[in-house]
Amino acid sequence: MRFFSFVEDIVEEHDQVLSNGLREHRFLLAYFSTPTCNVCKVLRPKVEQLAARLDEVGFVYIDSSEHPEIAGQHTVFAVPTIILFHEGRELRRFSRNVSVYDIEQALERYLGM
Numbered sequence: 001m002r003f004f005s006f007v008e009d010i011v012e013e014h015d016q017v018l019s020n021g022l023r024e025h026r027f028l029l030a031y032f033s034t035p036t037c038n039v040c041k042v043l044r045p046k047v048e049q050l051a052a053r054l055d056e057v058g059f060v061y062i063d064s065s066e067h068p069e070i071a072g073q074h075t076v077f078a079v080p081t082i083i084l085f086h087e088g089r090e091l092r093r094f095s096r097n098v099s100v101y102d103i104e105q106a107l108e109r110y111l112g113m
Contacts, residue, residue: 025058025085027111029103030074032081034065039096040080046100047082056111086110 031047033040044061051059064071064079074083074090082103084092092106 026087027056027107028058028060028085030083030085031059031061032064032071032074032076032083033061033079034063036065037079039098043080043098043100047103050100050103054107057107084110
């Protein structure tokens with residue numbers, strides 16, 4: 001089960017989606033962004049492409065401007081921030097100048113791809 005795999009399927013939901021994802025997926029990538037963030041606009045399609053390729057990782061998009069309480073719970077103060085969770089615990093965090101290559105390398109390391 002995945003939270004999004006295509007551009008039109010990205011969910012912009014509340015804490016329940018993140019909580020469910022953390023319970024249901026061994027690995028979950030949470031992408032915190034805002035609609036006004038230019039770096040986020042460039043990064044989002046790349047994250048979507050990554051999501052489309054990785055069935056073993058759950059993905060969730062969280063609009064930090066719409067859900068500041070969720071961002072606060074995960075100490076997200078800058079966007080874009082991508083948090084990789086493993087079995088419900090934060091494993092790795094990427095913030096501000098995020099590189100998709102770095103995310104792929106981390107996933108490769110943790111998933112043994």
